Amino acid sequence: MGGDLTPALLAAPVWTDAMVAAAGIPIRDVELVTVGGGIGSFVLVDQLRIAGLPASAIRVLSTIDQPWQTYQYLTRVSQIPEHERIRSDSASTPDNIWGFPSYAVREAFTASTLRGFTRPLWQVLTEPVLSDYYTPRVGTVFASMAREAARIDWPSMLVRGQVRMVRRRAGGGYLTILTPPADGSESMPTLRLGSAPRRTAAPAELAPATRRIAYRSRFVHLAVGYPGLRFLPDLQEYRARHGDVRRVVNAYEPHEHVYDELVRHPATVVVRGAGIVASRILNRLINDRDRQGARTHIVHLFRTYVRGAHGPSVFMRRRGGDGWAYQGFNYPKSVWGGQLKARMRELEGAERRALYDAIGGTNTPRRRVWQEQLARGRREGWYTTHVGEVHTLEPGPDGTVVTRMRTADGMLEVPAAYVIDATGLIADIREHRVLADLLDHSGAGHNPLGRLDVERTFEVRGTRSDPGRLYASGAATLGGYFPGVDTFLGLQIAAQEIADDLASVGFGQRLDSRRSVTQWVRWMRNQPV
Amino acid sequence: MVPTLGGRVQTRLFLLATVGVVLTVLVVPVLPGAGADYGGAFGVLVAVAVLGVGWELIYHGLQQFRWEKDWPTGFGLVTGVNEGLLTWLAARGGLVPGAGGVASSAFAMHFAVVWLGVWLCANGPLRVAVPRWRFHGGRLW
Numbered sequence: 001m002g003g004d005l006t007p008a009l010l011a012a013p014v015w016t017d018a019m020v021a022a023a024g025i026p027i028r029d030v031e032l033v034t035v036g037g038g039i040g041s042f043v044l045v046d047q048l049r050i051a052g053l054p055a056s057a058i059r060v061l062s063t064i065d066q067p068w069q070t071y072q073y074l075t076r077v078s079q080i081p082e083h084e085r086i087r088s089d090s091a092s093t094p095d096n097i098w099g100f101p102s103y104a105v106r107e108a109f110t111a112s113t114l115r116g117f118t119r120p121l122w123q124v125l126t127e128p129v130l131s132d133y134y135t136p137r138v139g140t141v142f143a144s145m146a147r148e149a150a151r152i153d154w155p156s157m158l159v160r161g162q163v164r165m166v167r168r169r170a171g172g173g174y175l176t177i178l179t180p181p182a183d184g185s186e187s188m189p190t191l192r193l194g195s196a197p198r199r200t201a202a203p204a205e206l207a208p209a210t211r212r213i214a215y216r217s218r219f220v221h222l223a224v225g226y227p228g229l230r231f232l233p234d235l236q237e238y239r240a241r242h243g244d245v246r247r248v249v250n251a252y253e254p255h256e257h258v259y260d261e262l263v264r265h266p267a268t269v270v271v272r273g274a275g276i277v278a279s280r281i282l283n284r285l286i287n288d289r290d291r292q293g294a295r296t297h298i299v300h301l302f303r304t305y306v307r308g309a310h311g312p313s314v315f316m317r318r319r320g321g322d323g324w325a326y327q328g329f330n331y332p333k334s335v336w337g338g339q340l341k342a343r344m345r346e347l348e349g350a351e352r353r354a355l356y357d358a359i360g361g362t363n364t365p366r367r368r369v370w371q372e373q374l375a376r377g378r379r380e381g382w383y384t385t386h387v388g389e390v391h392t393l394e395p396g397p398d399g400t401v402v403t404r405m406r407t408a409d410g411m412l413e414v415p416a417a418y419v420i421d422a423t424g425l426i427a428d429i430r431e432h433r434v435l436a437d438l439l440d441h442s443g444a445g446h447n448p449l450g451r452l453d454v455e456r457t458f459e460v461r462g463t464r465s466d467p468g469r470l471y472a473s474g475a476a477t478l479g480g481y482f483p484g485v486d487t488f489l490g491l492q493i494a495a496q497e498i499a500d501d502l503a504s505v506g507f508g509q510r511l512d513s514r515r516s517v518t519q520w521v522r523w524m525r526n527q528p529v
Numbered sequence: 530m531v532p533t534l535g536g537r538v539q540t541r542l543f544l545l546a547t548v549g550v551v552l553t554v555l556v557v558p559v560l561p562g563a564g565a566d567y568g569g570a571f572g573v574l575v576a577v578a579v580l581g582v583g584w585e586l587i588y589h590g591l592q593q594f595r596w597e598k599d600w601p602t603g604f605g606l607v608t609g610v611n612e613g614l615l616t617w618l619a620a621r622g623g624l625v626p627g628a629g630g631v632a633s634s635a636f637a638m639h640f641a642v643v644w645l646g647v648w649l650c651a652n653g654p655l656r657v658a659v660p661r662w663r664f665h666g667g668r669l670w
């Protein structure tokens with residue numbers, strides 16, 4: 001099959017149209033491409049469409065059909081089924097750029113009972129003091145995005161395929177190389193599992209070199225989500241050495257078999273991590289005890305154990321206890337619009353990193369149900385915790401896995417039927433091919449946290465190809481002037497910055513009050529933009 | 530709401546000057562009791578704005594003790610109680626031009642309508658009219 005990348009193309013940092021044509025790669029023209037097609041791409045396209053850009057000016061290059069598909073996969077495996085509530089708040093509405101009406105208001109006005117009406121409203125009114133933060137059901141979020149996708153004509157902009165690279169173009173703008181699906185088959189959203197054994201991979205990645213297509217555009221936006229799934233070295237080694245992927249699992253890969261087995265046979269399970277995913281897994285294990293009669297014994301391993309409120313000063317004290325650091329969202333709320341957003345925007349280098357350290361780190365919301373469950377587990381003895389650093393995992397007798405860890409009192413051995421790792425999804429941005437290519441050939445660099453360095457406008461620093469610009473948002477850009485990037489609201493904030501920057505160079509109009517109001521009315525009436 | 534100090538003051542002044550004025554115009558004719566007139570009512574509105582700048586400084590100070598540096602939705606409603614009381618005392622003490630003789634029922638109703646209207650607008654419509662407002666700490670300019 002012709003039309004493939006050539007050594008000359010691979011080596012050249014800047015491509016001419018003639019080079020691409022000589023390789024036999026067909027070129028398509030469009031003003032802006034967004035790579036990824038997940039929630040980050042979706043909220044940018046939503047913003048641009050509402051600001052007045054036609055669908056014909058935009059192409060979405062993606063391996064998924066629905067923008068929420070990868071998010072849906074990750075939430076499902078990490079124990080947020082459709083009826084469960086997510087982490088972000090009522091005004092984090094990826095289907096609505098205004099955050100109004102918020103999810104709580106919508107839930108109230110679609111309720112069929114008086115209690116259903118008052119409950120969400122009371123909760124937002126009294127959060128986070130008398131109630132936990134109101135958060136919407138994940139199913140509601142998907143449904144709302146489906147409605148908005150239809151309204152902005154998302155399907156007409158979507159092009160299926162895997163993006164291989166983006167290179168600067170001689171004469172301005174960029175050339176984005178897409179590998180279309182080999183046989184038009186469905187490709188599943190997946191994460192590359194670091195160097196661990198690959199269990200799944202997008203077919204496009206496995207397929208032999210297929211014909212490529214080049215998208216020639218003035219603007220490119222990258223929203224490729226998580227660069228990869230991080231596997232702790234000890235887990236990786238165990239899995240590689242013993243070929244056992246059943247007993248030692250990552251929370252972000254399918255692991256229903258663990259819960260099924262634990263309902264059938266009483267056993268011990270080790271849970272690692274102290275973030276929201278660890279909370280969700282504990283919640284699932286305890287629900288199975290309460291509702292399905294499981295008699296699981298849970299051993300929860302902490303690397304650092306938070307005993308109480310902590311922080312550098314009386315003005316910066318985060319709640320904590322029982323091992324956990326507590327906060328509603330992954331950063332303090334004012335990161336998405338208030339004081340901390342303003343402050344971080346002015347910081348560089350080490351100062352920026354220090355503030356990230358103070359307000360970030362592993363944390364989980366302090367939800368009343370979770371508190372009750374764990375307190376009961378401690379009281380009744382089926383939930384225990386250990387603090388220390390895991391050394392190795394080894395197979396034990398009777399098909400168990402033994403976790404050997406270094407604690408304050410010396411080496412400890414914890415035998416268990418299963419180990420669930422919920423320590424994180426953070427991988428090196430180099431693990432993503434498109435980002436690695438950008439670092440190697442297009443002048444992109446690292447920010448103080450080691451991720452992709454972006455400007456306040458989310459333009460990727462160093463990659464300018466006048467009159468074109470390249471932007472990025474999402475997890476790959478964490479560590480920039482705005483910390484909340486890897487959330488719905490953060491992606492919307494990025495989208496607004498990008499849209500305004502695009503308008504400043506003549507691509508589209510800056511959304512003004514008049515248009516904002518008329519477009520909001522259209523949104524309310526579910527009329528096309 | 531996650532306001533900055535500047536955002537707090539700007540939002541308050543803007544909403545009182547728009548929503549507050551409109552609601553005052555509408556509500557004064559139907560206020561109960563004696564002594565309710567536009568002069569007094571607008572005096573009260575100005576007092577809420579002027580005293581409010583002081584209040585915002587206090588709220589901003591309190592907010593510094595909150596880890597999230599936020600100001601939950603409910604706080605914006607509940608602070609109407611302390612502000613209402615202080616404004617009432619100021620009116621009674623003759624510090625609010627034209628509002629010295631206003632009946633307590635008229636004052637309470639006027640204040641409550643304005644407060645609720647401003648709070649509702651800050652929690653919805655304002656985000657539509659000023660699409661960057663909520664990401665800029667409540668600043669309008």
Ligand SMILES: Cc1cc2nc3c(=O)[nH]c(=O)nc-3n(C[C@H](O)[C@H](O)[C@H](O)COP(=O)(O)OP(=O)(O)OC[C@H]3O[C@@H](n4cnc5c(N)ncnc54)[C@H](O)[C@@H]3O)c2cc1C
Pocket residue numbers: 035036037038039040041061062063064067068070071074075078086087088092161162163164189190223224225226425434473474475486487488489491
């Ligand atoms: C378990 C979990 C729960 C979360 N809960 C919340 C929450 O409650 N609230 C909140 O605000 N945020 C939440 N987040 C964070 C974040 O908002 C979501 O992960 C969101 O989906 C991120 O959007 P994104 O566009 O950056 O990435 P994604 O939605 O993952 O989209 C990126 C897409 O790019 C595709 N892609 C990657 N490389 C290529 C390529 N080379 N070519 C073509 N396509 C490519 C991927 O397949 C993927 O589909 C959560 C995250 C996780 C993991």
